[in-house]
Amino acid sequence: MSPDKRQHWPDAGGHFGPYGGLFVPETLMLPLEELREAYERYLADPVFLAELDADLRDYVGRPSPIYHAERWSRELGGAQIFLKREDLNHTGAHKVNNTIGQALLAKRMAKTRIIAETGAGQHGVATATVAARLGLECVVYMGEVDVARQEANVYRMRLLGAEVVPVRSGSRTLKDALNEAMRDWVTNIDDTFYIIGTVAGPHPYPAMVRDFQAVIGREARAQMLERTGRLPDALVACVGGGSNAIGLFHPFLDDEAVAIYGVEAAGEGLETGRHAAPLCAGRPGVLHGNRTYLMEDADGQIIETHSISAGLDYPGVGPEHAWLKDSGRAQYRAITDREALAAFHTLTRTEGIIPALESSHALAFAAKLAPTMGRDQAILINLSGRGDKDMHTVAALDGLTL
Amino acid sequence: MSRIAQRFADLAGQGRTALVPFVTAGDPTPEVTVPLMHALAAAGADLIELGVPFSDPIADGPVIQRATERALAHGVSLRAVLEMVRRFRAEDTRTPVVLMGYLNPIEVMGYAEFAVAARAAGVDGVLVVDVPPEEGHDLVAALRGEGLDLVYLVAPTSGEGRIAKIAAVASGFVYYVSVKGVTGAGHLDVADVAEKLAQIRHHTALPVGVGFGIKDAETAARVAGVADAVIVGSALVGLIEARAGEPQTIPTVVGDFLRGLRQAIDAGASR
Numbered sequence: 181m182s183p184d185k186r187q188h189w190p191d192a193g194g195h196f197g198p199y200g201g202l203f204v205p206e207t208l209m210l211p212l213e214e215l216r217e218a219y220e221r222y223l224a225d226p227v228f229l230a231e232l233d234a235d236l237r238d239y240v241g242r243p244s245p246i247y248h249a250e251r252w253s254r255e256l257g258g259a260q261i262f263l264k265r266e267d268l269n270h271t272g273a274h275k276v277n278n279t280i281g282q283a284l285l286a287k288r289m290a291k292t293r294i295i296a297e298t299g300a301g302q303h304g305v306a307t308a309t310v311a312a313r314l315g316l317e318c319v320v321y322m323g324e325v326d327v328a329r330q331e332a333n334v335y336r337m338r339l340l341g342a343e344v345v346p347v348r349s350g351s352r353t354l355k356d357a358l359n360e361a362m363r364d365w366v367t368n369i370d371d372t373f374y375i376i377g378t379v380a381g382p383h384p385y386p387a388m389v390r391d392f393q394a395v396i397g398r399e400a401r402a403q404m405l406e407r408t409g410r411l412p413d414a415l416v417a418c419v420g421g422g423s424n425a426i427g428l429f430h431p432f433l434d435d436e437a438v439a440i441y442g443v444e445a446a447g448e449g450l451e452t453g454r455h456a457a458p459l460c461a462g463r464p465g466v467l468h469g470n471r472t473y474l475m476e477d478a479d480g481q482i483i484e485t486h487s488i489s490a491g492l493d494y495p496g497v498g499p500e501h502a503w504l505k506d507s508g509r510a511q512y513r514a515i516t517d518r519e520a521l522a523a524f525h526t527l528t529r530t531e532g533i534i535p536a537l538e539s540s541h542a543l544a545f546a547a548k549l550a551p552t553m554g555r556d557q558a559i560l561i562n563l564s565g566r567g568d569k570d571m572h573t574v575a576a577l578d579g580l581t582l
Numbered sequence: 583m584s585r586i587a588q589r590f591a592d593l594a595g596q597g598r599t600a601l602v603p604f605v606t607a608g609d610p611t612p613e614v615t616v617p618l619m620h621a622l623a624a625a626g627a628d629l630i631e632l633g634v635p636f637s638d639p640i641a642d643g644p645v646i647q648r649a650t651e652r653a654l655a656h657g658v659s660l661r662a663v664l665e666m667v668r669r670f671r672a673e674d675t676r677t678p679v680v681l682m683g684y685l686n687p688i689e690v691m692g693y694a695e696f697a698v699a700a701r702a703a704g705v706d707g708v709l710v711v712d713v714p715p716e717e718g719h720d721l722v723a724a725l726r727g728e729g730l731d732l733v734y735l736v737a738p739t740s741g742e743g744r745i746a747k748i749a750a751v752a753s754g755f756v757y758y759v760s761v762k763g764v765t766g767a768g769h770l771d772v773a774d775v776a777e778k779l780a781q782i783r784h785h786t787a788l789p790v791g792v793g794f795g796i797k798d799a800e801t802a803a804r805v806a807g808v809a810d811a812v813i814v815g816s817a818l819v820g821l822i823e824a825r826a827g828e829p830q831t832i833p834t835v836v837g838d839f840l841r842g843l844r845q846a847i848d849a850g851a852s853r
Contacts, residue, residue, distance in 0.1 A: 193716060203685060203712045205641040206748075207762055210739035349647050355638060362640040367763040369739065466685045466712065467638060479659035480690035481637040 186433040186509065189500065194383020194470075197506060200499035202382045204469045208362075211369045216384040218289050223391060228284065235280050236395060239313070240270045242277075243399045246407065246560070252530045259413065259553035261546060263533070263563040264400045266424065273536065273565030274396060274424045275306035279375055281392035283310040286373035293317040293372045297361040299326055299354030299420075300490030301333025302565065303377030308342035318342040321360040323353040326490060333569060351484045354494050358468055378421025379498030382469030386498050393427025400560060401431050408558060414439040414549060417562040418541040419512065420456065420492035422501045424564035433509060442501060443545045445487035446514035456485035458497050459505050459512040472499045488517035488573065489537035491565070519544040524567065524574065536565035537573065585678040585706045586731055586754045589628055590789045590810065598851060599806035601626055601844055602791060604682065604815030605836070606633035606649035607666055608658030610826035614833070618822075619670045621833035623677045626844030631709070631813065634663050634683030641711045643766035645816040648823060660687040660696070664703040671704030680707040680733060680754070685721075693724035700730060707731035707754040715751045722751055735759050736782055738774070749786035755811060756788050761795045766816030770795040776808040799846035806847040814843060 194200045202212065222228040236242040245268070249261045266274040279296075286294060294311045296318070298304030304320040311318035320337055324346040327334055337344050350356040358381075365374045379386045379393070404412050415432060417425035419442040432438045447455035455461065458473040465474040467482060475483050475495035487493045504510035515523075520537060523544035528534045535543060539562070546561050553559070567574075575582050583591070593600050603622050607615050619630055635653040639646065660683075667679050681700065688696045688710065700708065707730060713721060715734065725732050731754030736745055739762065748756070758778060760770035775792055782790050792805050793813030802812050818836055825832045 201717050202714060203717055204714065205711050205737070205759075206714055206735040206744075207641075207737035207739050207759060209714055209737075209744060210741070349644075350637060350651070359638050359640045363643070363764045366641065367767060369762060464689075466689050468640070469712070471689075474686075476686065476690065478690070479661070480687035481635075481654065481659075482686075483637075 187430065189503070190383065190387055194387065196500045196503035199472050199502040200383060200386055200470045202469065203466050203471065204382045205366065207366050207369070208382070211365070212382055212384070214289070218285055219384050219388045222285060222288055228288065232281055232284055235284070236277065240276050240280060241268060242395065244268050246400060246403045249531050252527065253550070255530065256547055256550040258550040258555065259557040259559045260555065261550060262404065262412065262558060262560045264396060264428065264560060266396060266562060266564045267533070267535065267539070267566035271306050271309055272568060273302050273306070274393060274427060275303045275377060276309065277395055277427070278377065278389050278392040278423060279303070279306040279310045282373070282375040283314055283316070286316065287314060289373065291371060291373035293319070293368065294375055295319045295321070295361050295364050295372055296375045296377060297321045297354065297357040298377065299323070299357065299493055300569065301326070301330040301337065302491060302569065304342070304344070305333055305336050305340070307375050308337040308340035311342065312340045319364065320344050321347050321357040321364070323347050323351070323357050325352045326354065330490065355482060378423040379426050379500060380421045380468055380470060380472070380496055386470065386500055389423055390426045390430055390500065393423050394430045396424065396427035396562060397429060397431035400428060404558070404560060411435055411438050412560040413553065413557040414441060414559045416441045416443060416542045416546045416549065416559060418443045418492060418538045418564060419459065419497060419501060420445070420494050420538065421496070422498035424562050426498060426500055428562040429510060440510040441545060441549070442510055442512045443541045444512060444514045445489060445492035445541060446516040447486040449516055450514055454486040455514065456487040456492050456494060457514040458495060459501060460514045464502065467496050470499045472496050472502045488520060489541070491536070491538040492541065513545050515541040515544045521574070521577065523547055533563070534567035535563055536567050537570045539564045584729065584731060584754070585676070586629065589678050590755065593628060599809060599847055600628035600789070600791065600811035601840070601847055602629045602631055602811050602813040603627050603818055603840055604631040604633060604813060605818055605822065606635060606646060606653055607663040608635060608653030608656055609649040609819070609822055610652045611829050612656050612658055612662065612666070614829045615666045616669045617833045618836060620674065621837035622840055623674055625837040625840040627677065627840060629678045629680060629811070631680050631682045631815070632663065632667065634660055634681050634687060636684040636687060639684065641764055643764040643816060645766045645819050645823065649819045652826065660691060664699050664705070667705050668703040678706040679704065680709055681705055682709040682711070684712050685710050693721050697724040697728040697730060701728040705730065707733050709733040709735070709757060711735065715747050718751060733757055738762050738778065742781070745782055745785050752786065752788060754788070756782060756786060756790045757813065758782060758790055758792045759794045760792050763794065765794055768795050770801070770805070772804045772808065775805065779808055799843050802843045803846040803850035806850055812847060
C-alpha cells in the first residue's frame, strides 16, 4: 500500500496492513460475503446514493454546519477553532449517518429484522429510529450494567418500538452486547441484518461504516475551503470504536499537510490501568472479528475498561485507526475523565453549546493543542454529539440527582 | 501417523463411530479437569475436545459461556490448559486431545511458541473457532511445523466453494456444525446432516465429525449412523454445572452419562 492510496484501504480481504480481516465462526462467512457484495454494489449505485443523500438531507438535517468558536479561540490564544456540528443531527449525534445507510442496505437485501448492540444507547436509539421509519422489527442488545445507567435511552428505544435485551454475560457492558448480537445473528442469519455501530467488527463493517460516516469529512473539507480558503492545519476527534473520527479523517488522509489527532479516553489516568485507551496503552490482538489494538491481560483475556463517557468505554478500536497509528499518518492521545469534564463546562459556558462527554475528550485535547499554534492556523474538531444524554452523569458529579 | 489419524483408522477398522466429548478446561475448578479427562477416556471417549476459556466466546451458547466464566474466575489461562494436557498425557498416551477455543490467547502467546508448547504438552490438534481458512495461513504453518492438526468448522451456510477451500487446508478431521446457531442451540435434522456430509466427503477424505445440538443418546446414535464422529459438548457441560457445588462427583457423573451415549452409539451400529 503506497501512501498516496490511503483512501483506497482496505484490501479485498478487509485488511488495513496487519489489522482488520475476517475473524469469525464459519457460519457467519456466508452472510458477511452477502453483505460485502451488497455494500460494494449499492455504494456504487447512483439510485441508492441518491436515496441516501435525500434521507441525510431531509431526515437527518445534513449538511451539518461548521461553526467558528471565536470566543473560545480567543481565550485559548492560539489557533482558530472550528466545530463540525454533528450534535445538530436528528437523534443528536453522528451515529444516525451510519444507521440510515445500513438500514437502506437491509431493505435492499430484503431483511425484515434489525439487530444492534449499544453501550450508552446512542447507536441503539439511532438504530431504533431508522427501524421505526422503515417498519422493521428491531432488537437492541445492551449490557445489564448500561441498561441500569442509561434509563432514558432505554425508554427512548422502547418508545420507538425496539425490544431492548439486557445482556447478563461477561462484564455486562458494550463488548458483551456485541457478543450477544453476534450470537443472535449466527442463529437468525436468514432474515436478520446486523447494524454494527462503529468501524469495528469483521470485514466489510469497518470499511462500510467508515464510508457512511465519511460524509462528515467530505462536507467539512468543502466547508473549510469555502469558509477559510484553505484546509485546516489539524483535525481532532474522539475515538472509542472510532466511527466519528474516521468519518472526519478519511477524506483528509491524503492531505499530507493536515495533522490528524484521535483522542482516546484516559479514564482515571493511563497509569492507573482504569481507562479505555487501547491505541495509547494496549497492544494488538483479535476481538469481534478483526485484528486491532485491544485492552487485554497477559493471557489474552479482554479486560474491563473505564471512561466517564459510555460511548468511549470499549476495549477495542477500529482496525483502520490501528493502521493509521502504526503508519504514523494519525497520532493518538488520551484525555482523562477530569480533563474532559472541564472541557465540557468550558464549551458550555463559552459558546453556549453543551457537548457530549465523548466529544469533550476531543475538545480537551484541542484546548492543549491550540495555544501551541498560531492565530492564523485552524483546528477542526468533530463535535460528534450533544450532551443532553449526559445530564444525569454531570449532575451526579455535582452531587445532584435529576 | 498422528494420534488423531491412528484413532480414526482404528475405529474405521472396527466399523465404529468416534465419540468426542467436549468439556471446558478448569470448569468448575482447575483440579477437576485431569481426573475428568481420564474418566471420559475410561467411559469410551475416542478423542477429547478441551475448551480453552476466553472472555468473549461469540460462538457459544449460555451453557458454555457460564462454564467459561467459572474457569476464568479461577484464572485458567492457555498455559494452564497446556499444563492440564501435559498431566493427562503423562498417564494416557493414546487418547487424542484437541484444544478448542478462540484466537486471541494464541495470538498473545505467539503462534510459534504456542505450537511448540502444545506439542510438548501432548496436544494433537487445535480448533480455533474464529479463524476461517482466509485468516489461517500463518497459524496452519506454525502448527504443521510441530506436527499438529488444525481442525476447521464447516457450517450449514458453507457452499461448495467454501467447503473446497476448507478441505484444502483442514487436517485431522472436519467438524460439521449441524445447526445455524451457537453451541447447545436448536435441534439438528439428521437427514439434512447426512446430505451435507455427503457434500463434504466429496471434497475430503478426512473423517467428518458432527457437533452442536446433540443432547441425548438417541440423537447421538442417529448422528453416529451418518458421521465419523459424534461431538457432545453442552449436554456434558450442563451436567458439570449442576454438580459445580460438589466437584469431586463430576468425573463419575459425566463418565456415566458418556457411557450411556457410547452404548447407544455402539448398539445402533450393531443393529
